[in-house]
Amino acid sequence: MKRGIILPQAIFIDRDGTIGGTDKVIYPGEFQLFPFVEDAMGKLKKSGYLTISFTNQPGISTGDAKKEEYEQELLGFGFDKVYLCPHQHNQGCQCRKPSTGMLLQAAKENNLNLKECVVIGDRWTDMLAAHDAGCIKILVKTGAGEKAFNNYQNHEYFGKWAEVSPDYIANDFQEAVNWIITNINR
Structure with missing residues (x-):
């Protein structure tokens, strides 16, 4: 880690493929956490981190699910705060x-000072958002993460996407949380 000692204020965590499910969207009520996520979330809470879900959920704009269902x-699952984007790819939202x-x-x-926050996700879009905001970036290999990691290793990202490099690559959410607790001083 090149940043020196920081005191993370919050951990931003993606939903689909990062804490459960697959690389596809699974709506509330059908979504299953990976077996180790509950314990890992407990470790983050015990360590005093603010846990924030940030997730793209375009099914809200199509009426397939409700924002309140995702938030609930x-x-x-133990998140302190929930931020979600209900828009489709082509809607041009920020x-x-x-x-x-x-x-x-x-x-x-x-x-929050985003330079003192961590993002955990399984997609390169998570890494790019974290990069542009100045956050520490952790890519997990679950969900779409293995494909994203392979694309990264094979230099298949171009333009701005090629500038992004995760600060840590974890096999799963539990490993990401253990790395945070062990390597980032609070």
């Missing part, structure tokens, strides 16, 4: 990852 589910809108909104509402 994610708060039930909140949909890889844009930084959700991170910026959370920073403003929670008085």
Whole structure:
């Protein structure tokens, strides 16, 4: 880690493929956490980190699910705060990852310095949003993460996407959390 000692204020965590499910969207009520996520979330809470879900959920704009269903589910998983983008890819919003809108909104509402925050996700869009906001970036290999990692290793990202490099690559969420607790002083 090149940044020196920091005191992370918050951990931003993607939903689909990062804490459960697959690389596909699974709606609330059908979504299953990976077996080790509950314990890992408990470690983050015990260590005093603010845990924030930030997730793209375009099914809200199509009427396939409701924002409140996602919020209730994610708060039930132990998140302190939930930020989600309900828009489709082509709607041009500023909140949909890889844009930084959700991170910026959370920073403003929670008085966070994003340079002192961590993002955990399984997609390169998570890494790009974190990069542009100045956060520490952790890519997990679950969900779409293995493909994203392979694309990264094979130099298959171009333009701005090629500038991004994760600070840590974890096999799963539990390993990411253990790395945070062991390597980032609070």
